Amino acid sequence: xxxxxxxxxxxxxxxxxxxxxxxxxxxxxxxxxxxxxxxxxxxxxxxxxxxxxxxxxxxxxxxxxxxxxxxxxxxxxxxxxxxxxxxxxxxxxxxxxxxxxxxxxxxxxxxxxxxxxxxxxxxxxxxxxxxxxxxxxxxxxxxxxxxxxxxxxxxxxxxxxxxxxxxxxxxxxxxxxxxxxxxxxxxxxxxxxxxxxxxxxxxxxxxxxxxxxxxxxxxxxxxxxxxxxxxxxxxxxxxxxxxxxxxxxxxxxxxxxxxxxxxxxxxxxxxxxxxxxxxxxxxxxxxxxxxxxxxx
Amino acid sequence: xxxxxxxxxxxxxxxxxxxxxxxxxxxxxxxxxxxxxxxxxxxxxxxxxxxxxxxxxxxxxxxxxxxxxxxxxxxxxxxxxxxxxxxxxxxxxxxxxxxxxxxxxxxxxxxxxxxxxxxxxxxxxxxxxxxxxxxxxxxxxxxxxxxxxxxxxxxxxxxxxxxxxxxxxxxxxxxxxxxxxxxxxxxxxxxxxxxxxxxxxxxxxxxxxxxxxxxxxxxxxxxxxxxxxxxxxxxxxxxxxxxxxxxxxxxxxxxxxxxxxxxxxxxxxxxxxxxxxxxxxxxxxxxxxxxxxxxxxxxxxxxxxxxxxxxxxxxxxxxxxxxxxxxx
Numbered sequence: 358x359x360x361x362x363x364x365x366x367x368x369x370x371x372x373x374x375x376x377x378x379x380x381x382x383x384x385x386x387x388x389x390x391x392x393x394x395x396x397x398x399x400x401x402x403x404x405x406x407x408x409x410x411x412x413x414x415x416x417x418x419x420x421x422x423x424x425x426x427x428x429x430x431x432x433x434x435x436x437x438x439x440x441x442x443x444x445x446x447x448x449x450x451x452x453x454x455x456x457x458x459x460x461x462x463x464x465x466x467x468x469x470x471x472x473x474x475x476x477x478x479x480x481x482x483x484x485x486x487x488x489x490x491x492x493x494x495x496x497x498x499x500x501x502x503x504x505x506x507x508x509x510x511x512x513x514x515x516x517x518x519x520x521x522x523x524x525x526x527x528x529x530x531x532x533x534x535x536x537x538x539x540x541x542x543x544x545x546x547x548x549x550x551x552x553x554x555x556x557x558x559x560x561x562x563x564x565x566x567x568x569x570x571x572x573x574x575x576x577x578x579x580x581x582x583x584x585x586x587x588x589x590x591x592x593x594x595x596x597x598x599x600x601x602x603x604x605x606x607x608x609x610x611x612x613x614x615x616x617x618x619x620x621x622x623x624x625x626x627x628x629x630x631x632x633x634x635x636x637x638x639x640x641x642x643x644x645x646x647x648x649x650x651x652x653x
Numbered sequence: 654x655x656x657x658x659x660x661x662x663x664x665x666x667x668x669x670x671x672x673x674x675x676x677x678x679x680x681x682x683x684x685x686x687x688x689x690x691x692x693x694x695x696x697x698x699x700x701x702x703x704x705x706x707x708x709x710x711x712x713x714x715x716x717x718x719x720x721x722x723x724x725x726x727x728x729x730x731x732x733x734x735x736x737x738x739x740x741x742x743x744x745x746x747x748x749x750x751x752x753x754x755x756x757x758x759x760x761x762x763x764x765x766x767x768x769x770x771x772x773x774x775x776x777x778x779x780x781x782x783x784x785x786x787x788x789x790x791x792x793x794x795x796x797x798x799x800x801x802x803x804x805x806x807x808x809x810x811x812x813x814x815x816x817x818x819x820x821x822x823x824x825x826x827x828x829x830x831x832x833x834x835x836x837x838x839x840x841x842x843x844x845x846x847x848x849x850x851x852x853x854x855x856x857x858x859x860x861x862x863x864x865x866x867x868x869x870x871x872x873x874x875x876x877x878x879x880x881x882x883x884x885x886x887x888x889x890x891x892x893x894x895x896x897x898x899x900x901x902x903x904x905x906x907x908x909x910x911x912x913x914x915x916x917x918x919x920x921x922x923x924x925x926x927x928x929x930x931x932x933x934x935x936x937x938x939x940x941x942x943x944x945x946x947x948x949x950x951x952x953x954x955x956x957x958x959x960x961x962x963x964x965x966x967x968x969x970x971x972x973x974x975x976x977x978x979x980x981x
Contacts, residue, residue, distance in 0.1 A: 379782060380789070386779070387796035393855065394799065396822055397811045414825040455705035462702035474706065476971060481713040483908075483967045485916045487938040488960045491952050492719035493712065494942050495730065524712035527705055556694040560701070585804030587919040592942055603806045607923060617813075617820050624810035628803050635802040639795075642802075646860075647867035 401425065401622035408618060424622035434602070434626060441601040443515045444590075445583045448522040452579055453572055456527040460534035461560045465546055475535055482528025486588055493521065494592055513595045521593065522583050530575050533648050537571040538564055574645030577638045581631050602627050717960065723953035730947050743954035754955070757932040760846055761962075764853070764933070765914035772854040773906060776861025781891065783862070784869045794866070798859040805856075809923030812852040813839065842930025849924050849931060857913065861906060868902030869895070904970070911966045915959060934959045 400413065402420040411418075428434065459478065463471045497512035506514035545567075546559045554563075565572075590604040597605065606627050635642055690698070724743055728736045747754050779797060783790050800808060815822040816838035823838065824830040838848040872895055880890040918935040921927050927936030934955060941952025 376787065379785075379787065383779075383782060383787075383789075383793045387793050390796045390855070390859075391799070393811050393815060393852075397814055400814055408820070412825055412830070413820050413822065455708070458701035459705045462698055466698070472975060474702065476975060477706075477714065478709060479974075480967055480971055481709055481717075483912060483963065483970075484713065484717060485912070485935060485959055485963055487916075487918070487935040488720060488956045488963065489713060489716035490938065491942060491949055491956060492716040492723060495949065496712075496716065496719075520708065521712055524709045527709055528713070531705070556690065556697045556701075581802060585806075587804060587806045587922075588939075591922070592939065603804050606810070607806060617817060620810055621814055624807045628807045631802050631804070632799075635799075643798075643863055643867075646863055 397621045397625055400618050401625055403618060405616045405618045424618050425626060428619050428623040428626055432605075432623060434605075434623070436598075437600060437602040437605040438630075440515070440599060440605070441584060441603075444518045444522070444601055445580060448519045448526075448583050449576055449579045451519065451523045452526045452530055453576060455523060456530035457534050457565060457568065457572070458560065459527070459531045460538050461564055463531070464535040464538040465543075465559070465564065475531065478528040478531040480528070482525060482532070486525070490588075490592055497593055507599065508596070512593060513599055515599065517593055518586075518589055518601070521589055522586070526579055526582070530579070533575060533645075534568060534571060537568055537648070541567055570644075571648060573638075574641045574648055577634060577641040578645035580634055581642065584631055584634075720953045720956045720960065723950050724957040726950045726953075728949040730949050739950065743951050744957075746951070747954050747958070751937075753932045753937060757934050757937050758958075760931065760933050761914055761917070763846065764850065764917050765911055767850045767854065768857050768910050768914055769907070772857035773861050773910060776858045777865045779858070779862045780865035780869055781895075784866060794862070797862050800856040801859045801863070803856075805919030806923050808852055808856060809920050812848075812855075813924065816848050839925050840928075845925060845928075845930045849920055853917070853920055857910070860909070864902060864906055864909070865899070868899045872898050904973070908966060908970045912963065915963050915966075934962075 399417075400408070401424050402422070403417055404419055404421070404423060407418055408415070456478075459474070462468075463475045494512070497517050498510060500511040501509060502511060502514070502516070503509045506516050508514050511517040511520070541564065545563055549559050549563055584601075585603060586601070587603045587607070590601050591607070594600050594604065606623055725738060725740060726736050727739050727743070776797075779793075783793055803811075813821070818824055818835040818837050818839070819830045821830070821838070824836055827836075828834070829836045836844070838844055876894050876898065877890060880894045885893065916935065917933055918939070921931050921933055921936060922939075925931060927933060927940070938952050938955045938959065941948050941955070
């Protein structure tokens with residue numbers, strides 16, 4: 358016992374200058390990494406008139422939030438935030454609900470096709486989105502939903518985006534949740550089974566509550582992914598009015614092309630909700646990412 | 654008589670197997686579940702698995718198969734009558750006549766190579782440093798990880814503030830922001846892919862760092878202790894002890910990086926819509942939908958190429974993963 362601690366103690370002392378070097382290195386790297394964001398914030402805080410006169414790399418005379426308020430009011434951002442919420446909230450909840458049911462089926466019972474089913478879900482999530490987009494786009498144009506969606510079709514509707522998010526992301530969630538559920542002891546549900554609990558009760562009252570940590574991690578991850586989605590909305594939404602915030606931002610930059618400061622403010626405003634979610638739920642977010650990855 | 658005995662012996666020997674039968678039953682105990690399930694339970698289960706599966710298969714797999722079918726047709730998208738079977742013509746045209754196809758393939762490959770050569774080892778290096786339980790580890794981690802939280806679209810806009818020819822940070826600093834001296838980071842076909850890859854690497858580093866940090870957490874600390882007892886220095890310990898145990902993480906990192914390289918789209922689209930110098934397979938597919946010319950069969954042919962390349966990665970990965978699952 359004493360030998361390892363002795364060697365450790367011996368190693369600790371000469372390491373110190375190394376530690377300072379390490380901190381210097383990490384701090385400067387971190388500054389470089391924050392740099393682009395800091396530059397965007399700095400640009401967004403300065404009036405366009407000042408930067409066009411003095412140049413962008415210059416000492417500021419005035420710093421204010423005018424660009425942020427202008428970007429927010431002029432571009433009707435609150436409307437697009439609402440659009441995103443209409444898509445993201447149901448999509449996250451439905452994905453978790455549906456994928457947990459599949460995971461329950463696959464992990465708690467021994468049916469013959471279980472592994473194949475899980476394989477189908479997992480592989481589906483790994484496909485690049487562009488592999489399926491052309492037929493999906495055509496399919497969405499074909500499906501008439503008069504009175505149900507604003508556009509009368511699945512295309513150009515929030516419902517259409519919710520469905521593809523759910524279908525696509527449930528692959529990842531089913532894989533993660535089935536691994537998680539498999540680690541729960543079988544005795545739990547077996548006891549319930551003997552007591553005559555129905556399959557639904559086993560799922561809803563026993564297994565699901567135990568999956569809360571994994572569900573929380575996945576919910577955080579899914580919120581950020583679906584909020585950040587650009588591609589599905591770009592192709593499957595055609596009316597500017599219906600766009601979620603990220604693709605709307607792309608449309609708006611055309612109008613403000615002459616004012617990069619305003620564009621910077623707009624982009625930063627778009628990022629605020631994800632940053633809040635990240636800072637508040639950091640642990641869940643990271644564990645969600647690695648839940649899936651560690652299993653490989 | 655002797656034959657009788659031998660005849661009897663196998664029968665006697667047959668008793669233990671019948672005794673082993675309960676053991677076999679015990680193995681099948683989960684199967685017993687099925688007998689315990691009521692009719693209603695079975696309907697519930699069918700619904701629980703069926704509904705999500707139908708949605709997933711209809712929107713993901715049916716469309717993927719439809720992509721393959723459509724790749725052998727021409728279709729202008731107006732009515733089903735105009736669908737015509739053309740065999741391999743789309744692929745022929747793609748490989749031989751489309752001036753954007755081979756550059757796009759090349760750019761996808763470059764995208765992967767850059768991500769695996771620069772941000773991935775950097776992410777690993779940062780993870781190893783941050784794993785030393787140093788102070789402010791959380792602060793550093795947050796700084797490196799922040800880009801991963803942002804949408805690719807936002808990243809695109811943020812980096813345009815740096816690359817813009819007349820108002821961007823780089824040209825302003827080096828004095829190339831005046832007419833005649835412009836360095837067009839976004840428009841120049843020799844520069845733009847690399848400029849975008851800097852932004853992509855900026856994001857990828859943080860992602861890789863987190864994956865490796867999680868992997869390093871799983872390394873048995875006694876391995877490290879043993880190696881330091883053996884007098885190995887930090888590099889030797891990493892090379893001979895830590896890195897080999899990170900094998901599962903490395904697999905995930907490789908798969909994630911290849912898939913990210915094949916999926917690359919948003920950043921390029923926001924930067925310059927995949928114009929000259931930044932063509933990617935994903936951009937070519939999308940241009941056939943949101944561009945003016947809707948050539949569905951042709952677009953699907955590109956999607957099939959993308960599908961085939963991804964399957965080369967997805968299938969071995971899934972086989973390895975699920976083989977492990979079955980064993981577990």
